[in-house]
Amino acid sequence: MTGHPETPGLDRLLARIDDAPLGPRAEERGTVSAIADGLASISGLPGAELNEIIVFESGARGFVLTLEEDQLHAAFLDPMVGIAAGDGVTRTGLLVSVPVGEEILGRVLDPLGRPLDEKPPLQTAETLPAERPAPAIIDRDFVSEPVETAVLVVDALFAIGHGQRELIIGERQTGKTSLAVDTIINQAGRDVICVYVAIGQRMTTVRRVIEAVRQRGDAGRTVFVVGEATAEPGLQWLAPFAATSMAEWFRDRGHKVLIVYDDLTKHAATHRELSLLSRQPPGREAYPGDIFYLHARLLERSAKLSRALGGGSLTALPIAEIEAGNLSAYIPTNLISISDGQIVTSQSLFAANQRPAVDVGLSVSRVGGKAQWGAMKxxxxxxxxxxxxxxxxxxxxxxxxxxxxxxxxxxxxxxxxxxxxxxxxxxxxxxxxxxxxxxxxxxxxxxxxxxxxxxxxxxxxxxxxxxxxxxxxxxxxxxxxxxxxxxxxxxxxxxxxxxx
Ligand SMILES: Nc1ncnc2c1ncn2[C@@H]1O[C@H](COP(=O)(O)OP(=O)(O)OP(=O)(O)O)[C@@H](O)[C@H]1O
Ligand SMILES: [Mg+2]
The missing domain is CATH 1.20.150.20 (ATP synthase alpha/beta chain, C-terminal domain)
Structure with missing residues (x-):
């Protein structure tokens, strides 16, 4: 090819024409059969996989949430404006992924890693799928070192070990978020990376958390992943999984990581909403049958890794809300059974000015005692x-x-x-x-x-x-x-x- 020194752009254009594949291209093309709030039913994409990103005619993206024999349901990741039944949909062959790496530290991101802060878009070298398998038993080690929350009632009575999953559960406005956020703040200077995931919360509430960490903690070692209440239900659904992948990148490099899911009750509600829209059979309290599996596979990803895998850990503090002190409702019992203990906050203690309003009788840490320092014990x-x-x-x-x-x-x-x-x-x-x-x-x-x-x-x-x-x-x-x-x-x- 001859050079065009005075028009370098032309050279690049010609090179691109040379490289362009010629001939027909096979591409699966589906059709939107119905849309509902945040969800599309699509026929004609037989090869699509779970969690695969699909693209609508309007350019909006979604990801495959459920697969059925002759159709699939996809949750929107972008606003669904202008999309109607009959529109075309194409597959991308890519799974929903998130940017990972040191660059995400100190950032406020949406579940796809798009900035929600005033800083420029992320440019990370790596991405990870939002859904990843939990470490196998053989790749795990015993929980042996305490997370120092610097909250006396927790450290003394319900010690949490690095790699443990400790549920914070209680009625609304009883200090659940405060307990988790104080723990994040108190990790400053302790070589622990923190991830705070907000699910279905109002942005003003989330901002208060971010401000508290920026003012008092080490925000530069913290990542905020926000699927706020007005975001697409698909994004809210994705938030805890996406954030866990971001956290795992550090865990897999030998770091101690602490992740707070605030909260999984709202996540369960979003899951129920999307499932009902896609006509999954409702079960107890109208939740679909897979709700247990959904949160189990999320929390199983928290672990203390073996020495051979670098010895990193991911500690989870999932938060759940209960009504009228009812710990035996469906979602609370599910979450209690898949975590290694629970810290229960109570309305009556809070009202009686005992703060943190931790109910010492109902709270328990099932593995943390083994991790507690001998002197403390x-x-x-x-x-x-x-x-x-x-x-x-x-x-x-x-x-x-x-x-x-x-x-x-x-x-x-x-x-x-x-x-x-x-x-x-x-x-x-x-x-x-x-x-x-x-x-x-x-x-x-x-x-x-x-x-x-x-x-x-x-x-x-x-x-x-x-x-x-x-x-x-x-x-x-x-x-x-x-x-x-x-x-x-x-x-x-x-x-x-x-x-x-
Ligand atoms: N240890 C404490 N001492 C004094 N005030 C506290 C303490 N913990 C929490 N609070 C106050 O109690 C209020 C409720 O706290 P927080 O938002 O953490 O509760 P929550 O259970 O997460 O509420 P929600 O159900 O709305 O998410 C806040 O105003 C907070 O400042
Ligand atoms: Mg809260």
Whole structure:
């Protein structure tokens, strides 16, 4: 080919003509048979696969949600304006994928990785399908290291291990999101990458979360994936899966990753809506039969990977909403059965100003205890029992006073426990402070301290503990608590109590 130095564009054009394939091209072409809110029924694409992206005549994209013998249902990823029955549809042969890589850190993205922040579009070298298989049993390791949430009630009573799935479940406006977001914020400086997925929430609510992390946490190590309430149902449906793939990219490179799904009740509702529109047979509470499988395959992707696979982990904090305290509704029971424990927040505790409003009796962490630091385990052992007894006694105390001195002592202890477990938002309590407070509680050091003072004691302790050389060993390895360290902790608490 001759060169055209003065018109380089022409060269490129000629090269493209040379490369263009000639002759007929085989292409499957389907037809829209019906459309409904966010969903299209399509006939004539027999080769289409689940999760494959298809393109409508208008240029809008969708992905295959369900396959039937003679038709398929696709959820829209773009607005469905201008699409009508009879329109043509073509396959792309591509599965729904998301951009992955370091570039996504610090970003606010939609479930396809399109920016929702003021920054430019992503240019990542890699993408991953939104749906990926969970790691096999042989590729997993035991959960062995705690996520330090810096929320005392969680770290002491319901420790969460890296690689665990701990459900946060409760009525509306009981602090579910706050608990998860405080945990994300408290990962700053701890080498944990966080992913927050918003599903079906209003953008104003999501913005508040993003602002809180930007102001107080390490937003540069956090990714926000948002399928907001007004987004296409298909995008909302996709959000948790897409975000999990983004998280897995880091997990598979040896990182510790924490993902928050806020919330899966709304995700279940979107799934139900799309299923009913595609005429899947409704089951219990009108949810389709595959709702259990949907969330099981999502949460199974959280895992602690074996050393051979780099030892990374993906920890999941799915959030679920319940009505009128009913933990035995369909979606809650499903989610409880596919996670490794639940933190239950309660309306009555919240109203009684116990915040975080964690119901200690109903909450449990089924694997976290194994991951809890030895030193913490040593001092938190009796806490739950003491507190449960206190709550019971308090109920009876309403019917009359206690003459018994031993009872009065236990009540005093219980009040101190309640004060320790209470924690305002954005006030992290570091591990060493937690251990010091619980040691002091067990020794009865706090029994005479006014409960109002306990909140102030938490921040006051931190610098004193930091300055105590006898605690260097504990700081480096909280795996055990020696007698000398215990004495040092008590010494620090005593001196903190003496300064007015
Ligand atoms: N530990 C806390 N101390 C004080 N206030 C808190 C605490 N936790 C949450 N709150 C307040 O309670 C309110 C509800 O919290 P949050 O939005 O986290 O609840 P939610 O259960 O996620 O609500 P929704 O059901 O609307 O999603 C917020 O105003 C929040 O600031
Ligand atoms: Mg919330």
């Amino acid at each position: 040593a001092v938190a052992g009796r806490l739950r029992l003491d507190y449960a007894q206190f709550l019971e006694m308090k109920m009876f105390a309403r019917f009359g006073g206690f003459g018994d001195k031993a009872m009065a002592r236990r009540m005093a202890r219980g009040d101190r426990i309640a004060a320790l477990l209470a924690q305002p938002r954005f006030r992290p309590v570091a591990l060493l402070t937690q251990i010091a407070l619980l040691t002091a509680l067990n020794e009865g050091l706090l029994d005479t301290v006014e409960t109002d003072r306990i909140e102030a004691l938490k921040p006051a302790l931190a610098p004193l503990l930091e300055a105590e050389p006898r605690l260097d060993g504990l700081r480096a390895d909280p795996g055990t608590l020696t007698d000398d360290q215990r004495a040092a902790l008590l010494g620090v608490v005593r001196s903190a109590l003496q300064t007015p």
